[in-house]
Amino acid sequence: GNSVTQMEGPVTLSEEAFLTINCTYTATGYPSLFWYVQYPGEGLQLLLKATKADDKGSNKGFEATYRKETTSFHLEKGSVQVSDSAVYFCALSVAGANNLFFGTGTRLTVIP
Amino acid sequence: EAGVAQSPRYKIIEKRQSVAFWCNPISGHATLYWYQQILGQGPKLLIQFQNNGVVDDSQLPKDRFSAERLKGVDSTLKIQPAKLEDSAVYLCASSLWGTDTYEQYFGPGTRLTVT
Numbered sequence: 144g145n146s147v148t149q150m151e152g153p154v155t156l157s158e159e160a161f162l163t164i165n166c167t168y169t170a171t172g173y174p175s176l177f178w179y180v181q182y183p184g185e186g187l188q189l190l191l192k193a194t195k196a197d198d199k200g201s202n203k204g205f206e207a208t209y210r211k212e213t214t215s216f217h218l219e220k221g222s223v224q225v226s227d228s229a230v231y232f233c234a235l236s237v238a239g240a241n242n243l244f245f246g247t248g249t250r251l252t253v254i255p
Numbered sequence: 256e257a258g259v260a261q262s263p264r265y266k267i268i269e270k271r272q273s274v275a276f277w278c279n280p281i282s283g284h285a286t287l288y289w290y291q292q293i294l295g296q297g298p299k300l301l302i303q304f305q306n307n308g309v310v311d312d313s314q315l316p317k318d319r320f321s322a323e324r325l326k327g328v329d330s331t332l333k334i335q336p337a338k339l340e341d342s343a344v345y346l347c348a349s350s351l352w353g354t355d356t357y358e359q360y361f362g363p364g365t366r367l368t369v370t
């Protein structure tokens with residue numbers, strides 16, 4: 144089936160620290176991969192995406208590379224800010240299904 | 256461009272009562288989704304519409320949940336009767352039909368508390 148396994152949180156980092164949130168997946172077909180972010184009090188927003196192997200998605204200093212050989216899509220940022228505090232969800236979509244399969248989410252708190 | 260609108264934002268009901276949620280997708284988005292997000296979990300798809308037809312409702316508890324999308328635009332999700340385990344955030348999302356159907360745009364959600 145289709146599923147996403149995501150690093151459990153919560154994660155607390157100091158400002159300017161390096162961030163990695165691990166995500167691995169299983170899929171019945173050839174998936175597209177996503178990171179969504181949910182800031183406090185707001186709805187889910189697409190952060191970045193990758194639609195084929197070795198693609199790198201990037202946005203707002205965040206990056207993730209689609210690794211087919213390890214079925215992974217880890218989220219990274221070199222220097223986090225307090226404003227990055229949010230819940231991050233890894234997700235996949237398989238062609239023909241269109242709906243998203245989400246991980247359980249990782250809560251990130253960045254302290255000054 | 257206006258985003259996905261949902262109402263109400265919060266709702267508290269007692270078990271066995273009924274409740275309805277409303278969603279207005281982004282203009283021109285043919286596909287509409289309802290997700291349930293239980294606290295501490297990722298969103299789970301309940302139902303997917305393509306225009307006003309149902310594409311996938313395999314995860315919808317049909318004995319108590321129903322949804323409709325009249326005229327292929329707005330949608331309502333109803334729970335009757337509600338159970339304690341229905342306490343969750345109900346998210347509506349929409350997407351274009353085409354090459355970017357996987358890029359979904361989410362509303363702010365309706366937080367339901369069943370007591």
